[in-house]
Amino acid sequence: MEHGFFTIISRSEFEALLRGFAPLSPETVDLAKAAGRVLAEGLVAPHDWPLLDRSCMDGFAVSARDVFGSGESNPGYLECVAALPIDKLPDTVLSPGECARIATGGVLPEGADAVVMVEHTQAMQDETVGGTIEIRKSVAPGENVMQRGEDARKDAEALPPGTVLRPQEIGLAAALGFEKLSLRKRPRVGILSTGDELIEVGQTPKPGQVRDVNTHTVAALVEQAGGAPVPYGIVKDDLDSLSRALERAIAENDAVLLSGGSSIGVRDLTVQAIEAMDEAEILAHGVAISPGKPTILGRVGHKPVIGLPGQVTSALVVMHVLILPLIRHLMGDGNAFSPARRCLRKAELARNVASKPGREDYVRIRLEERDGQPPLAHPVLGKSGLLRTIVQAHGLAVIPADSEGLYASELIDIWIV
Amino acid sequence: MEHGFFTIISRSEFEALLRGFAPLSPETVDLAKAAGRVLAEGLVAPHDWPLLDRSCMDGFAVSARDVFGSGESNPGYLECVAALPIDKLPDTVLSPGECARIATGGVLPEGADAVVMVEHTQAMQDETVGGTIEIRKSVAPGENVMQRGEDARKDAEALPPGTVLRPQEIGLAAALGFEKLSLRKRPRVGILSTGDELIEVGQTPKPGQVRDVNTHTVAALVEQAGGAPVPYGIVKDDLDSLSRALERAIAENDAVLLSGGSSIGVRDLTVQAIEAMDEAEILAHGVAISPGKPTILGRVGHKPVIGLPGQVTSALVVMHVLILPLIRHLMGDGNAFSPARRCLRKAELARNVASKPGREDYVRIRLEERDGQPPLAHPVLGKSGLLRTIVQAHGLAVIPADSEGLYASELIDIWIV
Structure with missing residues (x-):
């Protein structure tokens, strides 16, 4: 019984292996279901957008030359010849000295x-059309005008492949007339829980039994990343049961997560079950992060199979650090592993935190809000099998592998999870 | 035609009005659908959790008294009398000088x-059970043990009402046996687009016509906040059509968003249509933020009705600043309006940005990533009717109402949207 049951690799090496899995194939999706998904193909504009020069303001359409030099103390005067329709090409043609009432758009x-802008004008008569308009501000050519093609040029790529569709990109797709989009598939992620001590949530535990916490926690995390969780429930701790369940989950999903076993025996079983599959390979047998070290990465065909640590706290950290990015990578996000994807808050560390060099530490942090100052970051210590520590925490502090720890009163990034 | 078509209120006054709407009533939801939702009632533990003292490690269960003073240079020796089952109450009773093999959990x-921990032990014989175990580290009572009730105490509130359910809270609910939860309803949000120039996304615009961008953008934003968007499509710009559509949308939803009309005439029509409803009241007629000033807040019965600015950029800012928090407030999140809910990144401003005191400015920012330094924040300027500026931007910089602007090279918070 020696220390070091497996060789471990660094977080960046583990990430490089995860990046080796190819993003999923494209499918056609309705615009209304596309938010958060990723373009498989670039969006090429079928026409200029805007189609024509349009006003961004309520006001008067003018020739800039006609109002040159106009100001509060030196207003210009133009004759208003029309109130333009909002929904049609205007048939009005302005001659020098004329303007026309125009609405936004x-x-x-x-x-x-x-x-x-209407705020910089004054009608000299009761009726606007047919009357004289006082102009109190000069405008440059193009001012307050959205110009033809400013949003998108006909036949040019308005959005490149790999774009994650936020509400604003959905808006641009709508403007260009895309009712359907070619997006990378949403990963289906099979979830298996192993452990003879596990029972379903609806059952009452006898002493020694625990409810299957990990399936539900992991499923919620998969959904958070944009994947579709497919829970297979509890699998018995024997090679035959596990191999059969794993084979089915691999066939039916794009990736499989095995969770529940933290003891050495269960870890070994997970490795054996993966190796028992066709075209299987164990790619990593441990990662230098804490918590989360006993994470297994396998490949069956072209699909990733991950053995998560059994302790729920460790599994949560591994999910956030490695597996949520993997899911986003599979759905086509080219920046899935970028730390820029993390939601951070600056906080002041309430006390020293020691760390063992050689591994990245993820310390659970509870934030105490303060008026006019960054929040105070309290490390939440406690055993990794407990839920309390992650329920009390607002996020994680990351201590790099080359650091021996963080000092009280340092201003640090808290990763909100 | 004077400046100031309506009286405007501050962002915090507008927020206070939004907080006045009551959170929605509770409903019962399956645990698998509960992530991101909010508890309507506290979760009271039906039993202690853990049920009994459990090991957090693979190793040997001992009496701390028996290994007091043990160390690398001064190991202790205990007789291993059993390998304990993972899924049952052990019938083993340890006597002084004895230990038992135990797995995590x-x-x-x-x-x-x-x-x-097994790493701090050495078996002296081939067979563990029945043999002597060398103990190389002392442990305190309770060390490496999750104690009965450490996560939750029987009959105590494990999670208070108003808790937003993250994956870890879903895990705790699973551990305590909750297959169903009492959650605040997910707000149904009706979306109406007004504008005679609008056409459906699937139609080809004639000059003057524009596709209905706002319905799709706003629906994606409602979904992002956790609401259920209910689009009603395009409504004609007349009081009768708008009133009928609004009446139906109010009856069928928990909140209604009207969008599309930015011109003064359409804004007036929106106000008239809201006022035409039974038990209706206009609560605000403009808010001191830019972009986003011409936002209308009404109340019909106990339901909020909001007239969004017609320019899509302005609508996006109003949605993020005011309406996404409103949706989260309606679904029970007690901190919905807290700036702590925003996902921020620190960045260095690339150039000076001027701001008019008296209103909060939301400046669109494109981030340029740099190695080893915070990203550079470039303001994206441009007309608020264009999508390009919000598609190019990664987030927003907030300039407070009492500020005249921000200076180049200032380190500022960018709100990722």
């Missing part, structure tokens, strides 16, 4: 190249 | 109060 008439 | 036997 309205198409500029021929002869106009700018818009004066 | 195993229940401690009578006579044991701590666990020595």
Whole structure:
């Protein structure tokens, strides 16, 4: 019984292995279901957008030349010849000295190249159309005008492949008329829980039994990353049961997570079950992060199979650090592993935290909000099998592998999880 | 035509009005669908959790008294009397000088109060059970043991009402046996787009026409906040059509968003349509943020009705600043309006940004990543009717109402949106 049951690799080596799995194939998805997903193909504009020069303001369409030098103390005067329709190409043509009432979004008439905001004008008569408008501000050509093709040019790529579709990209796709989009598939992720001590959530535990916490926690995390969790429930701790369940889960999903066994025997069983599959290979047998060291990475065909640590706290950290990025990578996000994807808050560390060099430490942190100062970050210590520590925590502090720890009153990044 | 078509209130006054709407009523939801939702009632533990003292490690269950003073240079020796089962209450009782093999998660036997990790032991014979174990490290009572009730105490509130259920809270609910939870309803949010110039995404625009961008953008934002968007499509710009559509949307939803009309006429129509409803009241007619000033807040019965600015950029800012928090507030999140809910990144401002005091400015920011330094924050300027500026931006910089702007090279918070 020696220390070091397996050789471990660094977090970045583990990430490099995960990046080796190819993103999923494309599928066609309705625009209304596309938010958060990733473009498999670039979006090529079928026409210029805007189609024509349009006003960004309520005001008067003018020729900039006609209002040159106008100001509060030196207003210009133009004759208003029309109130332009919002939904049609205007048939008005402005001659020098003329302007036309225009609403936000309205198409500029021929002869106009700018818009004066209504706030900078004054109608001299009761009726606007047919009357004289006082112009109190000069405008440059193009001012207050959205120009044809400013959002997208016909036949040019408006959004490149690999774009993660936020609400604003959904808006651009709508503007360009895409009712359907070619997106990378959403990963289906099979979840197996192993452990003879496990029972379903609906059952009452006898002494020694525990409910299957990990399936539910891991499924919620898979969903958070944009994947579709497919829980297979509890599998008995024997090679035959585990191999059969694993084979089915691999066939039916794009990736498989095995969870529940933290003891050495269960870890060995997980490795054996993966190795028993066709075209299987164990790629990593431990990763230098804490908690989370006993994580197994296998490949069956072209699909990743991960043995998560059995302790729920460790599994949560491994999910956030490695598996949520893997899921986003499979769904096509080219920056899936970038730390820029993490949601951070600055906080002041409440006390020293020691760390063992050679591994990355993820310390659970509870934030205490303070008025006018960054929140105070309290490390939440406690055994990794307990849920209390992760329920009390607001996020994680990351201590790099080359550091011996962090000092009280340091301003650090807290990764909100 | 004077400046100031309506009286405007501050962002915090607008927020206070939004907080006045009551969170939605509870409903019963399956645990598998509960992530991201909010507890309507506290979760009271039906029993202690853990049920009994359990090991957090693979190793040997001992009485701490028996290994007091043990160390590398001065090991202790105990007789191993059993290998404990993982899934049952052990019938082993340890006498002084005895230990028992225990796996992670195993229940401690009578006579044991701590666990020595297997890494700190050495079996002196081939067979562990029946042999002598060398103990190379002392342990304190309770060490490496999850204690009965450490996660939750019988009949105590394990999670208070108002808790937002992250994956870890889902795990705790699973551990305590909750297959169903009492959660606040997910807000159904009706979305109406007004504008005679609007056409459906699937249609080809004639000059002057634009596709209905806002419905799709706003729906994606509602979903992002956890609400259920219910789009009603395009409504004609007349009081009768708008009133009928609004009446139906209010009846069928928990909140209604009207979008599309940025021109003064459409804003007036929105106000008239809201006022035409039974038990209706206009609560705010403008908010001191930029972009986003022409936002209308109404109340019909106990339901909020919001007139969004028609420009998509302005609508996006108003959604993030005010309406996503409103949706989270309606679904029970007591901290919905806290800036702590925002996902921030520190960045260095690339150039000066001026701001008009008296209103909060939300400046669109594109981040340029740099090695070993915070990213550089470039303001993305451009007309608020364009999608390009929000597609190019990674987030928003907030300039407070009492500030005249931000200076180049300042380290500022970028709100990722």
